[in-house]
Amino acid sequence: MKATVLKIAMAAGLMAGVATGAMAQQKNVTIGVSIPAATHGWTGGVVYHAQETAKQLEKTYPGLKVVVKTSPDGASQANALDDLTSQKVDALVVLPFNSDELTNPVREIKKRGTFITVVDRGLKDASIQDIYVAGNNPEFGRVAGKYFVDNLKQGNVVVFRGIPTVIDEERVTNFEKALEGSGVKVIDKQYANWNRDDAFKVMQDYLAKHPKIDAVWASDDDMALGVMEAIRQGKREDIKFVLGGAGMKDMVKKVMDGDKMIPADVSYPPSMIATAMVVTAANFYTSAPMRGTYVLNAQLITKDNAKEHYFPNSPF
Amino acid sequence: MTESVLRTGAEKRRFSIDMRALSPFIALLVLVIAGALINPDFLTTSNLLNVVTRSAFIAIIAVGATFVIAGGGLDLSVGSMAALTAGVMILTLNNLGGGDLGTLAIGMLVAIALSATCGLANGLIVTFGRIEPFIVTLGTMGIFRSLVIWLAAGGTITMRNFDLREMYRPVYFGSIFGIPIPIIAFLVVAAIGALILYRTSFGRHVVALGSNEDVARYSGVPIWRVRTLTYIIQGICVGIAVLVYVPRLGSATPTTGLLWELQAITAVVIGGTALRGGIGRVWGTVVGAVILELVANIMVLSNFVSEFLVGAVQGAIIIIAMLVQRSVHRGR
Numbered sequence: 001m002k003a004t005v006l007k008i009a010m011a012a013g014l015m016a017g018v019a020t021g022a023m024a025q026q027k028n029v030t031i032g033v034s035i036p037a038a039t040h041g042w043t044g045g046v047v048y049h050a051q052e053t054a055k056q057l058e059k060t061y062p063g064l065k066v067v068v069k070t071s072p073d074g075a076s077q078a079n080a081l082d083d084l085t086s087q088k089v090d091a092l093v094v095l096p097f098n099s100d101e102l103t104n105p106v107r108e109i110k111k112r113g114t115f116i117t118v119v120d121r122g123l124k125d126a127s128i129q130d131i132y133v134a135g136n137n138p139e140f141g142r143v144a145g146k147y148f149v150d151n152l153k154q155g156n157v158v159v160f161r162g163i164p165t166v167i168d169e170e171r172v173t174n175f176e177k178a179l180e181g182s183g184v185k186v187i188d189k190q191y192a193n194w195n196r197d198d199a200f201k202v203m204q205d206y207l208a209k210h211p212k213i214d215a216v217w218a219s220d221d222d223m224a225l226g227v228m229e230a231i232r233q234g235k236r237e238d239i240k241f242v243l244g245g246a247g248m249k250d251m252v253k254k255v256m257d258g259d260k261m262i263p264a265d266v267s268y269p270p271s272m273i274a275t276a277m278v279v280t281a282a283n284f285y286t287s288a289p290m291r292g293t294y295v296l297n298a299q300l301i302t303k304d305n306a307k308e309h310y311f312p313n314s315p316f
Numbered sequence: 317m318t319e320s321v322l323r324t325g326a327e328k329r330r331f332s333i334d335m336r337a338l339s340p341f342i343a344l345l346v347l348v349i350a351g352a353l354i355n356p357d358f359l360t361t362s363n364l365l366n367v368v369t370r371s372a373f374i375a376i377i378a379v380g381a382t383f384v385i386a387g388g389g390l391d392l393s394v395g396s397m398a399a400l401t402a403g404v405m406i407l408t409l410n411n412l413g414g415g416d417l418g419t420l421a422i423g424m425l426v427a428i429a430l431s432a433t434c435g436l437a438n439g440l441i442v443t444f445g446r447i448e449p450f451i452v453t454l455g456t457m458g459i460f461r462s463l464v465i466w467l468a469a470g471g472t473i474t475m476r477n478f479d480l481r482e483m484y485r486p487v488y489f490g491s492i493f494g495i496p497i498p499i500i501a502f503l504v505v506a507a508i509g510a511l512i513l514y515r516t517s518f519g520r521h522v523v524a525l526g527s528n529e530d531v532a533r534y535s536g537v538p539i540w541r542v543r544t545l546t547y548i549i550q551g552i553c554v555g556i557a558v559l560v561y562v563p564r565l566g567s568a569t570p571t572t573g574l575l576w577e578l579q580a581i582t583a584v585v586i587g588g589t590a591l592r593g594g595i596g597r598v599w600g601t602v603v604g605a606v607i608l609e610l611v612a613n614i615m616v617l618s619n620f621v622s623e624f625l626v627g628a629v630q631g632a633i634i635i636i637a638m639l640v641q642r643s644v645h646r647g648r
Contacts, residue, residue, distance in 0.1 A: 038470020040570050045357070048472055054544055138441025161623065190616055190623050195571050200564070201370055205616035209355065209361040222472075222569065233489055234362075 008084070010268065029284045030065045031057075032089035034080055035119075035273060036097055037070040040194070041222055042246055045270030045316030046095060053274040054077050056156060057281050074101040081105045090284065091115035099124050119276045131283070132293040133276040135268050140298035141171040144217055144243055144266050145178025147300060151263075152240065154183025155214030156204045160223045172221060187213070192223050196259050199226030207234040218221055220271040221248035221265065228261060246270075247301060247309050248316055256306040265301040267309055272296050340587050340603040343637040347610050355617040365496055366614045368606055369488075373398070373557040375605035377576060378583040379502075379509040380553030383546040384447045384449075385584050386513070386596030388526035391550050392453040393438060395576035396460035401431045401558045402568035403473045417480035427562075428555040434460065435538035439544030457577070459558055465570040474567040482564050488564040502602060505556060510598040512549075519596075522546055526593025583608055586638065587625040595633020607637060 033054065038044035054066035069084060071077035074097035082105070084092065092114050096102040103124040110116050110128050117131040126132070148157060159175070162168040176186060188206060192198040199218065206213065206248055207230065216231075216239060218224035224244030231239055241260070244251050247267040254262040275294065283290040301309050351358040359363075377394050383393045405427040412419045434456070441452045467473065475481045490497050515520040521542045524532040533539050561569070585591055586607055587600025610634050615626045 036571070038465055038468075043468020044468070044570070149542055164624070191626070193571075195574070196565055196567070196569060197572070201612065202616055204366045204370070205363075205613055208357050208360065208366065209617050225567075226565060248472075250472075315469040 003173075019315060027063070027285070028063045029091070029281075030067065030087065030089045031091045031093060031277065031280055032084035033068045033093045033273070033277060034064060034077060034084060034085070035070055035095045036077070037072045037211070039072065041248060041316045042268075045314055046273050048314045048316065049271040049274045050277065053078045053277045057277060061281060061285050065238070066277070066281075071097070074098050077102060079106045081109060085109050085112065085114070086213030087116060091117065091280050092260040093119065093273070094272060096121050096123065098206055103128070114255055115280065117276050117280045119273055120191050128289050130278065131279055133272055133274055133279065134293065134295050136298050137167050137170040137268075138174040140266055140268055141176075142178045143298045143300050144171075144219065144245065145175040147243060147264060147266075148184045148215060148217065149179060149182040152184050152215050154185075155213060155240075156185055156187045156210065157215050157217055158203075158210065158213055159186050159189040160199055160202065160216070160218045160220070161189055161191045162220060162223075162229070163315050164191065175217065175219075192226070194220050196222050196226040198234050199223035200230050201226075203227045203230035205232070207231070207236060212238050214238065218242055218244045220244055221246045221251040224251060224262070229237040231261075242311060246316075249311055250316060252306050252310045255301055255303060256310060263302070265306075265309075267299045267301055269296065269309070270314075287301075336563075337588060337597060337600060339640075339642075340597075341591075341602045343586070343640055344603050344607055344610070345605060346640060347614070351610065351614045351617070354614060355619070358614065358617055363613070363617075365499075367551065367609050369496045369498045370604070371605045371609035372502045373561050374576060374579045374608065375502040375602045376505050376553050376557040377550075378580040378587075378601045378605050379505050380550035381580045381584045382509065382587070382589050382596050382598050382601045383513065383549045385581070385589055385591060386526045386593055387522040387543060387546045388529065388593030389442065389449040389543065389546060390453065390475070390581075391435075391463050391547065392450065392577045393434070393457040393460055394550065394554050394580055395573035395578075396457045396464070397431055397434045397551065397554045398558055398561065398573035399464045399568055399570070400434070400460040400574060401427050401555055402562050402572055403467050404430055405558060405562060406473045406475050406566075406568055407467065408474045409480060413477065415477050415481075415483065420480060421483060424559055427558050428552060431551045431555030432548055433551070435548045435554070436544065438551070439547030442547065443540040443543050443545060454550055461570070464568065465574070468568070468570060470570060472567050472569045475562070479618055481563075484563040485566075486563070490558060501556065501560050502605075506555065506598050506602045509549075509553075513598055518542065518545065518570065523596060524593060526590075526596070528594075530602055579605075584632070608634075611637075615629070 033050055035046050035050055036043045038047045054068050057066055060062055069079045069080045073249050077097050092109055094106060099121060106123060107128050116129050118129040119133045120135055161172055184263050187210060190202045192202045218227045218229055221244040224242050227242055241263050243264060245266040245268060247265055247269055251262060255265050279290050333521050381391060391573050404422050408426045409419060409423040412422060420585055438453055438456055442449045487497055490502060521537045524537055525539060583604035584606030588597040589595055615621055615630055623631050
């Protein structure tokens with residue numbers, strides 16, 4: 001879906017470019033983009049899409065300059081924001097490490113009249129942002145839960161949790177809510193830290209502990225890969241499928257190729273940073289209203305639509 | 317202080333060594349009994365083999381850490397070093413592209429050479445730079461970790477050749493006479509480690525260096541060489557651990573080996589090696605690594621610990637296991 005958003009916004013931008021050709025060329029705008037450094041797969045995807053989109057946007061809108069800065073933690077992100085503002089940015093697109101630490105630094109920038117776009121993790125004070133682009137974590141859990149109800153109908157499911165955070169909590173509670181009243185039962189839940197090795201170990205232990213498991217909600221593609229390896233080693237035939245999440249390219253490829261164990265995936269696209277950047281640029285170069293909140297749907301990726309979610313060049 | 321340390325070493329050693337060396341095994345036995353009571357599935361052969369196999373990486377790395385710590389040093393960079401080595405090894409295999417044994421052998425050599433070089437760098441900076449090992453290895457920890465993130469562009473480094481992956485896979489999943497290969501690997505590494513530490517003059521130099529550097533220097537121990545060598549041994553151990561790690565998932569990510577340094581140091585201390593140096597126990601270290609993995613396994617197999625409290629119970633079990641060890645030791 002975000003691919004579509006991108007195309008629409010690009011098309012809108014191009015048309016506006018044609019219509020106001022001469023004017024657009026004179027307009028100089030600088031957009032600062034502050035995102036976490038590529039410390040794991042998903043943020044690696046964020047960095048890739050931010051850099052790709054920056055190149056595309058600069059080509060589309062002459063006079064536009066996009067500065068992408070990555071930071072390894074919350075404190076250095078606050079410093080990076082200082083550096084960006086000293087370069088006089090007109091707009092800031094920020095994917096904050098955490099809400100508490102970065103609300104004030106972003107507010108300071110807002111006070112200078114900078115246009116603010118917040119991505120994924122919200123700030124504590126929503127009045128700071130002009131645009132908010134968010135992934136939908138409760139929906140992520142719901143879509144996954146619904147998939148189990150529709151496709152498994154009844155049976156025993158083991159669940160892998162990520163790192164104890166609000167994101168994880170929202171996903172898991174809504175997953176369980178979606179199962180209520182169905183024949184699908186969660187027989188075990190453990191944290192595996194969105195980590196392949198930890199998921200491998202936990203799955204080995206699940207296999208030792210539970211003689212019959214019908215399906216696995218790995219809730220993340222990295223964890224799903226660890227789970228698959230443990231199932232293969234255990235030679236267990238009772239498990240019908242494993243559902244991951246996030247839309248890692250290796251997993252989307254498996255869905256595309258019709259892998260029996262990976263029939264689907266749930267998207268939580270790192271390319272949401274691209275959506276945010278496109279909408280922010282459009283705010284300066286088109287007359288269409290852009291301010292507001294954009295919630296990207298967590299989509300079920302199946303064999304039919306996997307192609308739209310496959311980015312072979314992305315590191316994620 | 318100096319004198320008392322030496323006296324303990326010289327006079328009490330013969331008397332106390334049995335109990336101290338034995339106590340990690342007693343803690344292990346207590347844990348196994350506890351595990352069996354909590355869930356009967358715990359004692360199945362496949363579960364126990366899984367757990368011991370999983371502990372192989374930490375056990376092998378911790379054998380190296382035993383040398384570094386016994387010699388009065390510390391290495392915090394091992395987790396990042398493992399990730400970097402795994403990443404470079406897979407990239408080498410991918411670039412060579414072949415699916416034959418020769419390709420694999422080159423990849424393995426590259427892994428060992430790289431990790432040994434990383435260890436050498438740690439050792440040289442500590443000795444020639446005269447900087448605290450804590451700071452040096454904290455620095456290289458950041459450097460190695462960043463390098464692997466950079467190589468992976470934040471994503472995943474995966475073995476691309478399917479045939480090679482299938483050929484290499486048995487190194488983690490296969491077994492000889494029913495014993496998984498990783499277990500054989502760490503037993504061999506531990507045996508060689510024990511031989512070097514207990515039966516060679518180099519091993520005695522390491523322990524002397526750890527108990528008192530000045531005395532060791534006046535006694536003619538080549539301090540710099542011995543210390544640098546302990547870090548190289550640590551590096552080689554990390555390389556061997558990587559050789560067993562890569563065939564498991566066939567990939568390295570920026571989170572590979574995260575916190576392994578802490579687990580390795582914990583295994584070493586549980587095993588009875590003194591954190592301040594001067595005492596090294598290779599077999600205790602191996603048991604320590606198995607204990608750590610067992611505790612995690614028991615947590616998942618138990619039905620009454622909420623997933624939110626797993627960390628707390630794990631911490632408590634490790635402390636209690638240490639207290640049991642101490643009381644056994646003191647009882648003598």
